[in-house]
Amino acid sequence: MPSKTSSRGGPVAKRRFLAPFAGETLAVPPIWLMRQAGRYLPEYRATREKAGGFLNLCYTPELAAEVTLQPIRRYGFDAAILFSDILVVPDALGQRLTFAAGEGPQLEPVRTLADLGRLDPGKTGDKFGRVFETVARLRQDLPDETALIGFCGAPWTVATYMVQGEGSTDQAEARLWAYRDPEGFARLIDLLVDTSIGYLDGQVKAGADCLQIFDTWAGTLPDSEFDRWVVEPTRRIVSTIKERHPTVPVIGFPRGAGASSLWYVSETGVDGIGCDTAMPPYMMGEAFDGENVVVQGNLDPLLLVVGGAAMDERVDEILELMDGKRFIFNLGHGIVPQTPPEHVARLVERVRGG
Amino acid sequence: MPSKTSSRGGPVAKRRFLAPFAGETLAVPPIWLMRQAGRYLPEYRATREKAGGFLNLCYTPELAAEVTLQPIRRYGFDAAILFSDILVVPDALGQRLTFAAGEGPQLEPVRTLADLGRLDPGKTGDKFGRVFETVARLRQDLPDETALIGFCGAPWTVATYMVQGEGSTDQAEARLWAYRDPEGFARLIDLLVDTSIGYLDGQVKAGADCLQIFDTWAGTLPDSEFDRWVVEPTRRIVSTIKERHPTVPVIGFPRGAGASSLWYVSETGVDGIGCDTAMPPYMMGEAFDGENVVVQGNLDPLLLVVGGAAMDERVDEILELMDGKRFIFNLGHGIVPQTPPEHVARLVERVRGG
Secondary structure: OHHHHHHOOOOHHHOHHHHHHHOOOOOOOOEOOOOOOOOOOHHHHHHHHHHOOHHHHHHOHHHHHHHHHHHHHHHOOOEEEOOOOOOHHHHHHOOOEEEOOOOOEEEOOOOOHHHHHOOOHHHOHHHHHHHHHHHHHHHHHOOOOOEEEEEEEOHHHHHHHHHHOOOOOOOHHHHHHHHHOHHHHHHHHHHHHHHHHHHHHHHHHHOOOEEEEEEOOHHHOOHHHHHHHHHHHHHHHHHHHHHHOOOOOEEEEEOOOHHHHHHHHHHHOOOEEEOOOOOOHHHHHOHHHHHOOEEEEEEOHHHHHHOHHHHHHHHHHHHHHOOOOOEEEEEOOOOOOOOOHHHHHHHHHHHOOO | OHHHHHHOOOOHHHOHHHHHHHOOOOOOOOEOOOOOOOOOOHHHHHHHHHHOOHHHHHHOHHHHHHHHHHHHHHHOOOEEEOOOOOOHHHHHHOOOEEEOOOOOEEEOOOOOHHHHHOOOHHHOHHHHHHHHHHHHHHHHHOOOOOEEEEEEEOHHHHHHHHHHOOOOOOOHHHHHHHHHOHHHHHHHHHHHHHHHHHHHHHHHHHOOOEEEEEEOOHHHOOHHHHHHHHHHHHHHHHHHHHHHOOOOOEEEEEOOOHHHHHHHHHHHOOOEEEOOOOOOHHHHHOHHHHHOOEEEEEEOHHHHHHOHHHHHHHHHHHHHHOOOOOEEEEEOOOOOOOOOHHHHHHHHHHHOOO
């Protein structure tokens, strides 16, 4: 089936990003950066302007594909990540969502079973379809050697925004609901598990060859809640996706989970573990060794703002620590808007031995 | 010297809060709660109203002592904690600080050596003196059996507010300064170390019989920055205080530090380790065992909002986990304003076997 080979961009082995998942250690690790398509790039700001709003950008395949490709053209990263947002899932389910300019997301909060009842998994087709079209377009337009990462937010993190109605430092409303009425809250989580499975499955069918599950707010939960709302829902997503697509690696990114990431890895079955900026070196260099997992991380995005010798030194430390291991170079959190684009070029050069 | 005995509230042995630091394990652990004097109490709101502003409340010994005593009268906690704020230190150094009603602190940011040069350690006497007067008044007014905890913010956390000019989720400005100009940033940290030592020393001389160092933003730093900006400055404060006051225990609270808290304990020499809500049970119940340290924590403050069986069950789990260990019951973070006061009463009763 030549059409498949061409639509999927050629044999997987061509894509060095995927090599660590196939058990290979590379002398030069693959590199991509969280939020590599973003406001630090002038061409991104121009395209976003043209789209007339952040959600329009996410839902217009031509423009979403364009901003996904921009950092690949500039830097030749080993992987592109679909440009989208973790809140596409609640938006597609029918929760009212807006992004005011310069502010975070605003959602009409879901706090009761009645609110939950108004969400409709049957409605997601149109919006998800546009994302899948973006993925398909990307797989056509990306260089053969560039992997394409699809993604979703983890149910816990997406739920914190859905229940709070906005970003927050303590995710209080979601945590309160989960304590007061764990069965009711579990219905929200279950809905997100099922919807996320369909969403990721569609991305793979459209051409994604790796998936990442972002769990930004995994780190603030007590142990038993971490297990119930982070680990268990992620395990269900990962196991179902792996049944359907055994060769597609899944990276989990439970930000702030620290040493609990070990438990997360062993229980969820992820193939890769994203490490945030604060993940200690002994975890990255040793603790994950027994877990048969690819380690990804973890340069502080603020060192990418600073650049120069301070950045170079830390990059070299990370490379030395992870030398001979199955490793993907990344940041510990997303690129921040004030990052000078030339520092990103220098970083890529440094990682590749320049 | 009977006057000393009476001004210090009688022999230390009377205060069961201090027993774990003297090597004793108690069948019923001592209990106090972070932010036990606060907006959830109607009598606090009335006194704050009378003070006409948060900083006035901190600097008026009669009123600061009153709000410190309020939760002791209601609940009979084993320790009172001086009512004050971690930003008293920059305020006393001359950095402009305001608390607008219903909002967080606003400071005129310190971002250069010139800004730093305008801060004056010679100026702190007046404002610190009012805090010391509050402490002295409290030691007179507190029941003999109630310990009095003094405190300061850790240099790193205080610096994050001083440099950012407000609270933030990522402390970007302080972290950028520390990366760009570590020697310059070290001068700010050094100033805070020295000033904090004088501040804590004065609190002990005025009658505090335990100290806590709050490091709210310790958890977001990469390993080497954690060592340089969290561990090392705290070690200097602790060692100097212990030289001067060998019998006064010091509790460190490096929020979000997770497994790195072990390193923090062994390097700083703190006598007690505050555990946040996300600290895993194996850390609290086992990992700290070899460190000769009192463990304090860590009920989720949101469970105190919820109350009822969900709270009771978690309280019982914590008590069982820490049974037979040198332990102080506390929350994993401060009481939140929407906490029903009767839930606090129920918590105290539960911990005391009611």
